[in-house]
Amino acid sequence: MNEYADLLIIGAGPAGMAAALAAAPSGARIVMLDDNPFAGGQIWRDGPQASLPAQARQLRERLQSHANIRHHSGTRVIANPGPKQLLVEDDENGWLISYDKLILCTGARELLLPFPGWTLPGVTGAGGLQALIKSGLSVSDERVVIAGSGPLLLASAATATQHGASVLRIAEQASLTSVAGFAAQLPRWPAKWLQSFSLFNRHYRAGTHVLAAFGTDRLEGVRLQQQGKIVELECDRLACGFGLIPNIQLGQALGYAIEGQALAVDVWQASNRADHYAAGECTGFGGSELALAEGAIAGHSAVGEVEKARQWWPRRARWQGFANALNQAFTLDPQLKSLARPDTLVCRCEDIPYAALTEHSDWRAAKLASRCGMGACQGRVCGAAVEHLFGWQPSASRPPYSPARIETLMCLDDTPPA
Amino acid sequence: MPELMLDGHALTVADGTSVAAALALGGNGCSRTSVSGQRRAPLCGMGICQECRVTIDGRRRLACQTVCRDGMQVETQP
Amino acid sequence: MIEGRVADVIVIGAGIIGAACAQALARRGLQVLVLDAGLHNATAAGMGHLLVLDDNPAELALSDYSLHRWRELGPDLPDGCAYRNNGTLWLAANAEEMAVAQSKYLNLQAQGIACELIGAGAMRQREPELAEGLEGGLLIKGDGILYAPATANWMLETPSIRQRRARVTEVDGHRVRLDDGQWLSADAVVLANGTQANQLCPELPIEPKKGHLLITDRYPATVTHTLVELGYVTSAHNAKGPSVACNIQPRPTGQLFIGASRQFGTTDPQVEGWMLAKMLKRAAGYMPGLARLNGIRAWTGFRAASPDGLPLVGQHPQRQGLWLAVGHEGLGVTTAPGTADLLVAQLFNETPPLAAQPYLPQRFLGEPAYA
Structure with a gap:
């Protein structure tokens, strides 16, 4: 069942959807892949307890109205066996997709940092809890503490509250000065300003971060450093995420240049590789509005519609300003590097404690000696954590880019290249 | 309303419910036991961390990225 | 000084x-x-496979002596070294390979190495995941693994x-x-x-010989012995061109290492999809259930080979x-x-x-x- 696409889009979040919709009128044969069960990315994650905004519903309907867009949900990229060819798998099959143009819209993931007790059941990411609630997790009558950094904390708290949870505290690590400074700039983006009011919660505390989670078999409470004081709260759930980091592994493997921690793109959202583009949060964190603008530019550019792409530039610039303000405000406090104790597990796949890493000078040496990062998540959680904690550069990804059935890998042509 | 088997017990969930949510609806929410014997539950909720891998119809899959289907057999790792 | x-x-x-x-x-x-x-x-x-090989008397002497030394060292090795004396099971796919197993058996017996010829039925009892239709095997009991x-x-x-x-x-x-x-x-x-x-x-x-390896997620108790096809001796080990052979090793973590491939004349460390596929197909031929397991990492390495x-x-x-x-x-x-x-x-x-x-x-x- 091998497939061909004029334009292959990896990721069906706001950027991927916008890219597909921008490119669709050209008549190009478009294939859009996404690991999640439904289109919409994390911000518009669908499920029995999700309430999608009108904009998300409209975008999904428009996608369905284009006969030249094929969307494969629950599908992951496994390998790149040849030029402009990817091996992918879903829950049933593995197959090859060849393409002419590629747009990566692989989004971002939460930065999860180790602290004592973070492996207890009941502890999730901040966006993680929101995603789980949308997909049907019941939090009714549960006591929830939300911690970490960034606007996602408020969004996650709002979702939890809406589904019957009692949110005891929202602990934002950034200082009150930073958060207030950011809030003061919000009127420049009126829609965001309104949104921030609707999300605002009286349990919000700036300058506050988690110290430990405790409990025997599952979470029973958390200890917070709250504006200089130590506070303990009994709770059923802790949702903790320290902002977002771009998913660049696939881009890196395909030879995209990296700038900072994100995929580098030019004004056309084009990478350094011909015919290869990127849009949305894999090129830097900026929210759904920026992702939509970048996706549209990438989609138009990929089908050669330069003028249409250019029309989106002002919108992108405007939301880029918002992203810059945001990233500045929620810079992580260096104190967060000292949350882990010697016995705190850093690698959750292999259960490797912090103490097993500190004697090493780089990621490779630490991995080999301790097996940290060698488990199923392929270092996506602990690799990002040690990059933050020790400044170690993660090693480049190799296929399989995601755990894959061996039968999928056996789909690769086994004849040697000529 | 799909009905699935979770560790041998029948469980009916709302349409579109993820297996990760079903683990909590029909059990204690845990998905696996770690190398050092800790019970673990879904963490990232979006297909990254692999904490929620369970056996679904004989294959190791991520509970958070899998929607419950009628007749599905889900086994958490002991 | x-x-x-x-x-x-x-x-x-x-x-x-x-x-x-x-x-x-x-x-x-x-x-x-x-x-x-x-x-x-x-x-x-590498795989960390400790095995006796008998392609020639010198190889046998050095590997057998070393295996004795590893078994002595075993109790001193920290847990992290993951030393296990799990034995190697050499798999014979047909009568011709079973004859190789028999001559190997005699050769090793003469050297005083503990080994056992196993018929098809008994072999599948010991390793139920093995494919039907294999001829039998040779178990080398003193072989082991480590990290x-x-x-x-x-x-x-x-x-x-x-x-x-x-x-x-x-x-x-x-x-x-x-x-x-x-x-x-x-x-x-x-x-x-x-x-x-x-x-x-x-x-x-010294010439580099490239090899590919893949490791699976954890599937405890799927396989007990390190499973190596006898074709390893006849094909992969001695071939001049690129070759593969089935080599499946259970790690103490419950993961499976899957090998092995050999390529000459390259120093490019990239995982090559065609070679990975060829190697996995070979292994799945001996253990069909592998196809359904998840592989989590693949990598390559270079063996320093002498003529x-x-x-x-x-x-x-x-x-x-x-x-x-x-x-x-x-x-x-x-x-x-x-x-x-x-x-x-x-x-x-x-x-x-x-x-x-x-x-x-x-x-x-x-x-x-x-x-």
């Missing part, structure tokens, strides 16, 4: 061979400095060993020059840097003071203890525990040019 003299012995390479040599030397009371450039090495890339990087680190923690991250750019007998221009000297220099050895001694007949498949262990015949412990191909982890004992015995001018002759560098480099 002579200027630049840094130790009694300098060992170049902190892989399993360098580490074993350093440990053996340190245990004889010498001060050892181990220099390593921090490059990817075969020790980190080689941790084992090398454990060896290097022996007192009297110092380690330094440094790239050696030149060797001159018992002296070495580092990339910062500094010369270090000792009574002897041991070259144990695998595929990098040619960089310092271009006259060494006759045996390592070069002994003093360099033309460069006095320079000792070689290179060219172990896929058997470096297995034969590390034997290599170290051979090297130390020669350095101390003692009688080695097994005949040193077949491994002497002279066989490729000619007779000694010094008295």
Whole structure:
């Protein structure tokens, strides 16, 4: 069942959807892949307890109205066996997709940092809890503490509250000065300003971060450093995420240049590789509005519609300003590097404690000696954590880019290249 | 309303419910036991961390990225 | 103290061979400095399979001796080394291979190595995941596995060993020059840097042989023994072109290592999809259930192969003071203890525990040019 696409889009979040919709009128044969069960990315994650905004519903309907867009949900990229060819798998099959143009819209993931007790059941990411609630997790009558950094904390708290949870505290690590400074700039983006009011919660505390989670078999409470004081709260759930980091592994493997921690793109959202583009949060964190603008530019550019792409530039610039303000405000406090104790597990796949890493000078040496990062998540959680904690550069990804059935890998042509 | 088997017990969930949510609806929410014997539950909720891998119809899959289907057999790792 | 003299012995390479040599030397009371450039090495890339091979008497002697040494060391190895004496089960796909198994059996029995011929039915009882229709197998009971990087680190923690991250750019007998221009000297220099050895001694007949490996997620108790096809001996081991052979090893973590491939004439470390597919298909032919398991990582490594498949262990015949412990191909982890004992015995001018002759560098480099 091998497939061909004029334009292959990896990721069906706001950027991927916008890219597909921008490119669709050209008549190009478009294939859009996404690991999640439904289109919409994390911000518009669908499920029995999700309430999608009108904009998300409209975008999904428009996608369905284009006969030249094929969307494969629950599908992951496994390998790149040849030029402009990817091996992918879903829950049933593995197959090859060849393409002419590629747009990566692989989004971002939460930065999860180790602290004592973070492996207890009941502890999730901040966006993680929101995603789980949308997909049907019941939090009714549960006591929830939300911690970490960034606007996602408020969004996650709002979702939890809406589904019957009692949110005891929202602990934002950034200082009150930073958060207030950011809030003061919000009127420049009126829609965001309104949104921030609707999300605002009286349990919000700036300058506050988690110290430990405790409990025997599952979470029973958390200890917070709250504006200089130590506070303990009994709770059923802790949702903790320290902002977002771009998913660049696939881009890196395909030879995209990296700038900072994100995929580098030019004004056309084009990478350094011909015919290869990127849009949305894999090129830097900026929210759904920026992702939509970048996706549209990438989609138009990929089908050669330069003028249409250019029309989106002002919108992108405007939301880029918002992203810059945001990233500045929620810079992580260096104190967060000292949350882990010697016995705190850093690698959750292999259960490797912090103490097993500190004697090493780089990621490779630490991995080999301790097996940290060698488990199923392929270092996506602990690799990002040690990059933050020790400044170690993660090693480049190799296929399989995601755990894959061996039968999928056996789909690769086994004849040697000529 | 799909009905699935979770560790041998029948469980009916709302349409579109993820297996990760079903683990909590029909059990204690845990998905696996770690190398050092800790019970673990879904963490990232979006297909990254692999904490929620369970056996679904004989294959190791991520509970958070899998929607419950009628007749599905889900086994958490002991 | 002579200027630049840094130790009694300098060992170049902190892989399993360098580490074993350093440990053996340190245990004889010498001060050892181990220099390593921090490059990817075969020790980190390999399977850590400890196995007796009998392609020729010298290979058998060295691997059998080393397996005895590993079994002695076993109780001292920390948990992280993941040493297990789980045995190798050689798989015969047909009558012809079963005949190979039988002759191997006789050969190993004669050497006093514990092994057992197993019929098709009994084999599937012991390893229920194996494909139907295999002819039978040969179980080598003393074989084992370990996690080689941790084992090398454990060896290097022996007192009297110092380690330094440094790239050696030149060797001159018992002296070495580092990339910062500094010369270090000792009574002897041991070259144990695998595929990098040619960089310092271009006259060494060592060729890199690329291999691919894949590791699965955890599926405890799926497989017990290391499963290797007998075709490994007949095809992969001796072929000139790219080849694959089924090699499935259960790790103590419940994961499975799947190998093996061999390629010549390349130094590109990329995982090649076609070779990965070929290797996995071969393995799945012997264990069909593999197809449904998740692979979580694939990687490559390079074995340092000599023309006759045996390592070069002994003093360099033309460069006095320079000792070689290179060219172990896929058997470096297995034969590390034997290599170290051979090297130390020669350095101390003692009688080695097994005949040193077949491994002497002279066989490729000619007779000694010094008295």
